[in-house]
Amino acid sequence: MFGLNEFFDWEVQLWGWAGFVAVVSYFCGCFNGAVIVSKYILRDDVRTHGSGNAGLTNFYRTFGGPLTLAVILTDVLKAVVAILLAAWLAGNIIVDGGELGIVIAKYWAGLFCLLGHMFPCMFHFKGGKGILSGGAIAIMIDWRIALVVWGGFLILAVLTRYVSLGSCWAGASFPFATWFVYHNVQLTVLGTFIGLLVLYMHRGNIHRLLTGTENKFSLHKKK
Secondary structure, three states, X not given: OOOHHHHHHHHHHHXXXXXXXXXXXXXXXXXXXXXXXXXXXXXXXXXXOOOOOOOHHHHHHHOOOOHHHHHHHHHXXXXXXXXXXXXXXXXXXXXXXXXXXXXXXXXHHHHHHHHHHHOOHHHOOOOOOOHHHHHHHHHHHOHHHHHHHHHHHHHHHHHHOXXXXXXXXXXXXXXXXXXXXXXXXXXXXXXXXXXXXXXHHOHHHHHHHHHOOOOOOOOOOXX
């Protein structure tokens, strides 16, 4: 029999592992590619240019060049590491989690990785908007969710040349895609937090889209 004491011991261990995953995922997210490349390689912090955002779009608009690839790799790989670690722990250490537990762990790690990307403690809590890392998280969670998020993003961004419009679609569609795929309340709640974080970080873009003052994306960087 699974006694009361054993249950509470398991609960304590579960929250302990959840806390560990949250901390590791957050610090993975803190490795912001745009800030690291611009500040320590180019010696010119991207947050002092353009929109002041430490994201891929602002980096490309400001600097362009092959170092953009380094930004992409950094922001993707940190999400991959956070998700893989969480999935491995859920599958091999938290033995009662099952397949659903692994998916919950992925969402949990993704949420805190995004928090680290958006509010990095090592960079004065001023980070990016989470689209590239969030897109990598969607791919790592489920290809069907990634198809909805990335498909809508690419269509809107290409047709309108407003990257922010595609980004807003990604944030808004994430919880709905989660519910459609899993029909699970816990996952949908976590997916909603992730989606709302993305929308919150794009609140300025939403205002500019509504007022017609948003900048369109161009393959040519600003001089």
